[in-house]
């Protein structure tokens with residue numbers, strides 16, 4: 001790719017922050033993707049605990065599976081041993097990391113117990129049972145079109161705060177066609193045909209992930225309505241520097257981010273700070289204000305990013321090379337709360353897209369295109 005931008009180049013020329021609009025971005029959209037080695041500035045979201053608006057309750061639960069017309073295949077519930085253990089998580093107290101300007105993290109090391117193999121079995125279970133996608137899309141900037149290949153496997157479930165799935169938990173095993181409807185939370189009107197819900201059909205959070213969402217809500221003290229999953233098959237998979245600061249998440253979004261499987265570095269650095277009025281920022285001034293952070297996230301860890309973090313900090317999972325390149329896969333699960341419809345369309349666009357469905361193949365130990373059994 002020709003338009004290669006580097007992190008150094010980015011920090012060499014800090015610009016005042018642009019006002020944020022509703023973003024249609026993914027972490028790969030700004031500054032090029034990981035192929036471009038670029039630096040992205042914007043990434044890929046409840047209110048009252050009301051069962052009627054909890055996305056996960058819209059799934060039909062039969063014979064230990066979550067099913068829904070939008071799922072390519074049924075998604076099993078957590079194995080009983082994991083489901084029983086989940087009630088004892090978080091496995092450790094969260095540590096606050098807030099010594100730096102605008103940074104507010106709560107770090108659980110771990111959240112999902114490592115001893116006894118819980119984190120590993122949750123990793124294996126999710127890798128085997130979820131549908132994954134390798135999303136590609138084009139971006140157009142300054143008249144130049146760039147084709148982006150997302151450098152990791154992704155999947156997403158959920159629905160923004162304005163809407164709910166038509167059937168509730170009371171119709172488990174029933175519901176039929178009714179379950180495909182999306183209703184306005186306030187009026188109860190059918191909004192399935194809304195433009196933000198038609199490009200991609202929103203999918204309820206399956207029970208196996210919804211159980212974790214409920215646990216994360218208690219630990220975080222807030223509510224989530226979206227679950228995004230990343231699978232990094234090897235050190236070649238990555239997410240470039242970005243912040244999850246889209247307007248559809250609101251001004252101070254809280255994001256609970258779980259790590260399962262291989263250890264990977266999570267890098268954080270402050271966004272460029274505009275120079276003081278009439279003055280020039282020196283490199284020394286920028287460095288004094290904040291230091292980049294590297295958190296080697298291990299299997300079972302959970303990091304809650306909250307407060308001003310997304311507005312002011314960028315984060316990434318860089319590629320790993322050399323002996324660390326092939327140390328096994330890693331799953332990342334983030335729970336977020338999207339407030340409005342454009343958030344739903346954005347998340348499905350960049351995490352599901354229009355390409356084929358893939359599923360983990362235990363024999364070849366890789367993601368393989370999934371075909372419906374006729």
Ligand SMILES: O=C(O)CCC(=O)C(=O)O
Pocket residue numbers: 027043044228230239244257259266315316317332334
């Ligand atoms: O994999 C991770 O730990 C980070 C994922 C992330 O930042 C994102 O999905 O927005």
Ligand SMILES: [Fe+2]
Pocket residue numbers: 043044242243244315
């Ligand atoms: Fe992110």
